Amino acid sequence: MTIPNTAILVTGGAGYIGSHTVRLLAGLGRKVVVLDSLVFGHDRAIIDPDVELVVGDVGDQDLVRSLFKKHNFAAVVHFAAYAYVGESVTNPLKYYQNNTAEPIKLLQVMQECGCKVFVFSSTCATYGVPDKLPITEANQQNPINPYGQSKLMVEKILSDCDNAWGLRSACLRYFNASGCSPDGKIGEDHNPETHLIPRVLMAVTGEIEYLEVFGTDYDTPDGTCIRDYIHVEDLADAHIRALDHLSAGGESLRCNLGTGVGVSVKEIISAVEEITGKTVPVKYGPRRAGDPASLVADPALAKELLGWVASRKNIRDMVGPAWTWMSAPNRGRYPPNLISA
Ligand SMILES: NC(=O)c1ccc[n+]([C@@H]2O[C@H](COP(=O)([O-])OP(=O)(O)OC[C@H]3O[C@@H](n4cnc5c(N)ncnc54)[C@H](O)[C@@H]3O)[C@@H](O)[C@H]2O)c1
Numbered sequence: 001m002t003i004p005n006t007a008i009l010v011t012g013g014a015g016y017i018g019s020h021t022v023r024l025l026a027g028l029g030r031k032v033v034v035l036d037s038l039v040f041g042h043d044r045a046i047i048d049p050d051v052e053l054v055v056g057d058v059g060d061q062d063l064v065r066s067l068f069k070k071h072n073f074a075a076v077v078h079f080a081a082y083a084y085v086g087e088s089v090t091n092p093l094k095y096y097q098n099n100t101a102e103p104i105k106l107l108q109v110m111q112e113c114g115c116k117v118f119v120f121s122s123t124c125a126t127y128g129v130p131d132k133l134p135i136t137e138a139n140q141q142n143p144i145n146p147y148g149q150s151k152l153m154v155e156k157i158l159s160d161c162d163n164a165w166g167l168r169s170a171c172l173r174y175f176n177a178s179g180c181s182p183d184g185k186i187g188e189d190h191n192p193e194t195h196l197i198p199r200v201l202m203a204v205t206g207e208i209e210y211l212e213v214f215g216t217d218y219d220t221p222d223g224t225c226i227r228d229y230i231h232v233e234d235l236a237d238a239h240i241r242a243l244d245h246l247s248a249g250g251e252s253l254r255c256n257l258g259t260g261v262g263v264s265v266k267e268i269i270s271a272v273e274e275i276t277g278k279t280v281p282v283k284y285g286p287r288r289a290g291d292p293a294s295l296v297a298d299p300a301l302a303k304e305l306l307g308w309v310a311s312r313k314n315i316r317d318m319v320g321p322a323w324t325w326m327s328a329p330n331r332g333r334y335p336p337n338l339i340s341a
Contacts, residue, residue, distance in 0.1 A: 006030070006031055006074055007031040007032070007033060007071040007072065007073050007074065008025065008030055008031065008032050008033070008073060008074060008075050008076070008077060008243065009033050009035060009067065009068075009071070009073045009075070009076045009077070010022055010025070010032055010033070010034050010035070010076075010077045010079065011034075011035045011036065011058045011076065011077070011078045011079055011080035011106070012035075012036055012041065012058075012078070012079030012080030012081065012121075013032070013034030013035070013036055013041075013046065013051075013053075013077075013079065014034055014036035014038060014041030014042055014043060014045050014046055014053060015036065015040060015041045015042075015045070015079055015080075016045075016177065016187075016188045016189070016190065016232065017079055017121065017174070017177050017232055017235055017236070018034070018036070018041070018077075018079035018080075019041075019042070019045035019046060019186050020180070020181060020186060020232045020233055020235070020236045021077065021079070021235070021236040021239045021240075022034055022046060022048070022051055023047060023048060023181070023186060023236070024233070024236040024237065024239075024240060025239075025240065026048035026050055026051050027048070028240065031050075031071075032048075032050075032051045032052075033051070033052045033054060033067060033071055033073070034046055034051060034052065034053045034054065035054050035056055035058060035063075035064070035067065035080070036053065036054075036055065036056075036080065037055065037056060037057050037058075037080070038055050038337055038339065038340075040082075040190065040191070042189060042334040042337060043055075043337045043338055043339050044334045044335060044337070044338070045186050045189075045334060047185055047186060053339070054067060055339050055340075057102065058078070058080050058102045058103065058105070058106045059101070059102035059105040059106065060105075061105050061108065061109055064105075064106060064109045065109050065112070065113075068109060068110075068113040068115065072113075073113075073115050074115070074117060074247060075115065075117035075118070075119065075243055075246065075247060076106065076110060076115065076117070076118050076119070077118075077119040077239055077243065078103060078106065078118060078119065078120050078121060079121045080098075080102070081098060081099045081121065081150075081151070082094065082095055082098050082099060082147075083123075083147065084147070084192075084194060085125065085145050085147045085148075085194075085290075086194075088145050088146040088147035088150070089145050089146060089290075092146035095146045095147055095150045096146065096149075096150050096153075098150075099147070099150035099151060099154065100150045100153045100154055100157075103154050103157075104157065107157070107158075107161060107167070110167070111161070111165055111167070116165075116166055116167050116168055117167075117168055117169075117243070117246040117247060118158060118167055118168070118169040118170075118246075119169070119170045119172065119239055119242045119243055119246070120154060120155070120158060120169055120170065120171045120172065121151075121172065121174065122151050122152075122154070122155055122171040122172055122173045122174070122254070123147075123148060123151050123173055123174055124173055124174065124175045124176075124228075124256070124258070124295055124297065125143055125145065125147055125148030125151065126141045126143050126148050126151055126152040126155065126173060127139050127140070127141055127142065127143075127148075127173075127295075128140075128141070128142040128143045128144040128148060128292075129142070129144060129292045130292065130294075130295065133294055133296055134260060134296045134297055134298040135256060135295065135296065135297055135298060136256070136298040136300070136301070137173075137254055137255060137256060137301050141155075144290055145290060154171075155171045155254065158171060158252070159252070162252050167252075168246045168250070168251065168252045169246070169252045170242035170243075170245065170246060170252070170253050170254075170255075171253070171254040171255075172235075172238055172239065172242060172255065172257050173254065173255065173256045173257060173297075174230060174235055174257045174258075175227065175228035175229070175230050175256070175257065175258035175259075175295065175296075175297050176195070176196070176227045176228060176229045176230065177195075177230060177232050177235055178195070178197050178229040178230065178231060178232065178318040178319075178322065179197075179229075179231040179232050179233070179312070179317065179318035179319075179320075179321045179322055180232060180321050180322055180324075180325045181233065181321065182320075182321045182324070184321070184324045184325050184328050187321075187322070187325030187326075187332055188232070188322065188325070188332070189332060189333050189334050196227070196265065196268060197229070197268060197272075197318060197319060197322050198322060198326065198332065199211055200268055200269055200272045200280055201272060201276070201319075201322060201323055201326040201332070202326070203280050203281050203282070204272060204276050204278045204280055205326060205327070205331060207331070209281065210281040210282060210283045211269070211280055211281065211282050211283070212282075212283050212285050213265050213266075213269075213282055213283070213284050213285065214285055214286065214287055214288035214291060215285075215286060215287035215288065215291065216284050217287070218287070218293040218294075219293050220264055220293055220294060221264070222264050222266045222267070223266075224264045224265035224266045225264065225265055225291055225292075225293060225294070226262040226263065226264050226293065226294040226295070226296065227262065227263060227294075227295050227296075228258035228259055228260065228261065228262060228263070228295060228296045228297045229259065229263055229268075229315060229318050230257055230258050230259055230297075230310055231310065231311070231312040231317060231318055233311075233312075234257075234308075234310045234311055234312060235257055237308065237311075238257050238302060238306060238308045241306040241307065241308050242306060245305070245306055253301075253305050253306075255299075255301040255302040255305060255306070256297040256298065256299050256301065256302060257297070257299065257302055257308070257310075258296065258297025258299050258310070259297070259299065259310040259312075259313045260296065260297055260298060260299050260310075260313075261296070261313050261315075262294055262295075262296040263315045267315060268315060268319070269282060271315045271316050271319045272319055272323070274316070275316060275319050275320055275323050276323055276327075
C-alpha cells in the first residue's frame, strides 16, 4: 500500500514556537508528527489528540528512518535546537553538535527518503551586530556567538543541498518570539528563562526578586536596548505559508520574521506595569557583552515572498497573553512531563 505523502514531521514541536505551530497546523487539519527529545520540551504542550508525539533525537537516524517509512513525510519543519546564547559561548561544541551536526543526520535521511521540503528556524542572531538598520536580508551575516554561527552553518548547508539534490528550504530568521495563545492553553515555559517579557513578568509575580536591566547608556532614545518582538502565533502563520510555498513547488527562500517595530527594555517594563497594574522591581546594571543596541527587522521580503505580515505590532499584544499564561494557576509552567525524556 502506498502511503500518501501529506504528513509533516515537526522536530522540536513540544517547545515554545514549535507547539504553537503544531497547534495551528493541526487546527488546519494537517497530519503532524512531532519528534522532540523533551530535553526542553513539554508533552502537555501538544494539545491536539490527532498529533503524534515521538520522543527521540533528530540525530537518531534509525528512529527518523522508521518514522519516514511509516508516514512518508512530505515536509520537515525543524525547530529542534538549543538556544541559550551565553551557554553557546562557554560550551560551543554542545551547540555545533545539536544545532548543526544533528540536522545533518536528519537531512541525510531526508535525502535517502526523497523528502525535499524543509522549513528551518533560523534567527536574527545570524546577523551579529547589524551594519545597518532596519535589518534586511542583504545585511551581512556575521554572527558574534556560536549559537548564531551554528544556525548560519545550517543555512549554508541547506543552500548546498538545494544545489546538489534539489532540497527546497525556507530559512525563517525570527527576531524575538513572544506572547502565546490568547486562550492560555499553551505558552512559553523555558527553564532557565532568559527571554525579557517572561522575566519581567516573573519579577512581577515574585518568581525572581527583580529584573536586571543590562545597560542604560546605549545610543537609543531611553538608553536601553531595542528589540523586535514578534508574536509566536504570527511566527506559526509564517511557517504554514512557507510550507505551502515550498509544497507548491516554490523556490528556496530566506527571510526575516519580525514586526519592523523596535521596542526598548524600558517600554516593555512600562507595558507590563500597565497590563498587570503592578510595579516591576528593577535593578539597573552595566551593559552585557555582545548585546547590540538595536535589532529591528525589515520584514518586507516575507511579505513579498509569502504574503506574510505580522498581525500584532503593539507590544501590549505580546505582553497581554503572556500575562494571562503567567498569572493562571499553573503560573506559566507546564506540569512535569508524563513521558520521560
Ligand atoms: N525563541 C526565540 O525568540 C527564537 C528566536 C530565533 C530563533 N529561535 C529558534 O527557534 C527554535 C525554537 O525555539 P523555542 O524558543 O521554541 O525553543 P524551545 O527550547 O522551547 O524548543 C526547542 C525544542 O527542541 C527540542 N530539542 C532540542 N534539541 C533536540 C534534538 N536534538 N532532538 C529532538 N528535539 C530536540 C527541545 O526539547 C525543545 O522542545 C529554535 O531552533 C531556536 O533556535 C528562537
